[in-house]
Amino acid sequence: MLKRLLITGANGGLGRMARERLGHIAETIRLSDIVAPAPAGEREEVVVCDLGDMDAVMSLVEGCDGILHLGGISVEDTFDKILNANIVGVHNLYEAARKTGKPRIFFASSNHAIGFHRQDEYLDASANLQPDGLYGVSKCYGEAMASLYHNKFGIETAIVRIGSCFPEPVDHRMLATWLSFDDFVSLVECIFRAPRLGCPIIYGASDNDLSWWDNKAARYLGWRPKDNSSRFRDKIEKTVAKPPADAVQSVYQGGKFVADPIFE
Numbered sequence: 001m002l003k004r005l006l007i008t009g010a011n012g013g014l015g016r017m018a019r020e021r022l023g024h025i026a027e028t029i030r031l032s033d034i035v036a037p038a039p040a041g042e043r044e045e046v047v048v049c050d051l052g053d054m055d056a057v058m059s060l061v062e063g064c065d066g067i068l069h070l071g072g073i074s075v076e077d078t079f080d081k082i083l084n085a086n087i088v089g090v091h092n093l094y095e096a097a098r099k100t101g102k103p104r105i106f107f108a109s110s111n112h113a114i115g116f117h118r119q120d121e122y123l124d125a126s127a128n129l130q131p132d133g134l135y136g137v138s139k140c141y142g143e144a145m146a147s148l149y150h151n152k153f154g155i156e157t158a159i160v161r162i163g164s165c166f167p168e169p170v171d172h173r174m175l176a177t178w179l180s181f182d183d184f185v186s187l188v189e190c191i192f193r194a195p196r197l198g199c200p201i202i203y204g205a206s207d208n209d210l211s212w213w214d215n216k217a218a219r220y221l222g223w224r225p226k227d228n229s230s231r232f233r234d235k236i237e238k239t240v241a242k243p244p245a246d247a248v249q250s251v252y253q254g255g256k257f258v259a260d261p262i263f264e
């Protein structure tokens, strides 16, 4: 069991769910966000912190042996916002990890790091990066930081390219990208319990019939997702219009992010 797990982005969608469901993996859970999470309960600590503030991140990481890094900008946005949270913030987090006991890290990367790959490609961990926006580029940076700090300093990170982690898939694309909350929880458990982690790239998707991603390279971790988006197929087909075959949502893995402009 971990002594203290830090969850960044604890006020976000995944952070709130992780708070509810992952209390058992550490003696203490330290919950942090730039927007105050709900007050601390038993075995919890709450710290309001901007990831872009190096001194604050240094204190935040001190005393933690695991980090579930969910904090940051989670969709396409202006470069300034992405720079502070996802570039400076990730640098601060890895520097703090290096200086304070080298905790194991779950880095919430995204399918948008490879979003310009087409949906008829089947990608494994060796796929080349093809980000679909500045947000995707920031995830590529985070993945590179994880690799650097593993090779140079031995800090272990699971680089998890999350597909779409929501209660259920809500469009046709998500039939391939959906990661259920149960499978997210079992992945986090697996990552923090593995005797040896290294620095694997893992595609965060459930065991969906429709799949663009091959997780063979990470099988040694023993994570076996159990949910399958196919049980929502009928509902989606009945309630959501299918985009035309030549629409970005049907062509590229990143879906509509591919068509986002550069926000100013």
Ligand code: NAI
Residues within 6 Å of the ligand: 008, 009, 010, 011, 012, 013, 014, 015, 032, 033, 034, 035, 049, 050, 051, 052, 069, 070, 071, 072, 073, 074, 075, 084, 085, 089, 108, 109, 110, 111, 161, 162, 163, 164, 165, 166
């Ligand atoms: P979210 O947007 O709901 O939560 C992100 C949290 O980070 C927010 O509570 C926000 O206040 C906080 N944050 C933003 N800037 C910050 C800063 N400068 N300092 C500290 N905290 C800051 O996102 P969600 O859906 O919970 O995703 C969590 C992580 O997983 C994100 O890194 C996202 O990029 C990644 N991800 C999520 C996917 C999903 O399907 N939910 C898919 C792929 C990646």
Ligand code: 15L
Residues within 6 Å of the ligand: 074, 075, 110, 111, 112, 162, 163, 164, 165, 177, 254
């Ligand atoms: C992401 O990276 C986002 O954080 C999330 O909100 C979804 O848009 C997801 O990708 C997706 O591609 O469905």
